[in-house]
Every structure is written in C-alpha cells, then in structure tokens.
Amino acid sequence: MTDSAHEKSILFLCVANAARSQMAEGLARTLLPDDWRIASAGSEPGTLDPRAVTVMQEIGIDISDQYSKSIDSLDLTSYHWIITLCQEEVCPIVSGQFERKHWPSPDPARHESDDLDGFRETREAIKTMLKTQFREHLEGT
Template sequence: MLRILFVCSHNSARGQMAEAFFNKYAHEDESAESAGIEPGELNPYVVRAMAEKGFDLSNNQTKCIFELYKEGHHFTHVISVCDETVAEQCPVFPGVMKNEHWSLKDPSTFVGSDEEIMEQVRAVRDSIEENVKAFLAD
C-alpha cells in the first residue's frame, strides 16, 4: 500500500496538482495527500489549469505538514515538489520508506500576461502529471 505525501512551500499549487493526479491514476490501495511547510492560498491559475484537465480544485484547502504529522498521518513516501532550497527545509517523517524530490518551478513566481502565466502553469502541471505516471509505473 502506497501512502504518498507531496510537500511544497505553500500547498497552493504543485502539491495540490500532484495529489490530484496521483489519486486519479493510483490503484485502490494507493493514495496521496499534499501539504505545505507554510500553507498559503490556493493559486487561481492552478485551479484554472487543472480544470482544463477535468479536476475541480476550487474548494480545496491548503494544509500544513506539521498538522498532518500531529494528527498521526503515516506515509510510505514523501515527495517534495519544490525547488532545491525549499526541499532542504522539509521535515523528516518517521517510518517513511522513501524520500524523493521533483524539482519544479513555483507558479506563484510566474510573471507576464494572463496567457503567459497560464502557459507556464500548464508546463508545470504537465510535468507533474508525467512524473506521477512514471512514479506509478515503477
């Protein structure tokens, strides 16, 4: 049984997308959650980009990794989906079989016109989907 925790800075974009894709493609006994080191607000560009793929994240709430730990959540794998500097800040979860890192750009840092930002978010979204599929294929 796989229990995955996707960790990012604010749980406002990358972790939310990874959780949604994982739970779509996973088998019945596999599941994922996502959380942030410092939870923020859900990124509206991510909500739009995921809606293009048939996911409704509009009512999702950001979560804190420390709250999940205090609540007794257990995971077999922790995958950080942030840049290298933030990945180093991720706490260690007891009992985790494997830690992994997927370096992905932070959509909250994207600049440009509405369409330019959406293109950048779509690229991150598609990269996450590919990573999830590859992870599940292993």
C-alpha cells in the same frame, strides 16, 4: 494501518501548498487507484491558487475543494512516500521512515502574470513523473 495500506500513501510537499503540490495531489487522486491515500501540505501554507484550479479543470480534474494545509497538521509517519516539489526555494525538511522522492519543479505561482503556461508546464511535468515513478499502479495502464 496495515503495511500494504501504508505502502499506498503519498504526501506531496512544497512551501505554500498553493499550486505544485495541490496539482500533484489532484493528478495522483485521478491516476492512482481509489485505495491510495493522497495528500499535500506545505511548510508555510498559503491559499490554493486559482490558476492551478483552472489548468487542472482543462484536463478534467477538479481541485477546487482542496485547500492548503500545514505539514504540522499531518501525521507524517502515516505516509509511505513523501515527495517534495520545490526547486528555487528551500523545501520542507522532514524526518522519518518513509520513501523520499524529490521532483524539482519551478513554482508557477511566483509570477504575478495571468499567463497559465507555467502552470500547464508544471502540471505536465508532475503528470509525467507520476506516470514514470508509479506506472505499475496506474489506473487503466
């Protein structure tokens, strides 16, 4: 992988890889150019939360084909950016030569409610962080 291709790679991490990191992956795939490699994973992968799918569909992004993955199944050295999204739980700890960012986001999936407001708030916070941190790379901006 060339250095320039490596610099265009992001891995979003949280614990379950069920909501926050999945929404971040979908948002980044939509906002960043197609030549960027975007993925998400978790330290204790669960199942993609259908509420995350619903709130992403509200803004025209389909993440229904995404699935939870373990950080152990990925080559972490192939990513330039690793962004953790945990807030109230312990984020996965990874070592390596990459740019680290931490965007503390509350886990909307921790509530059993059918209320989607927490998912919407998390989605919008992640979208804002993406637009702030990667503004020079965004499509159409």
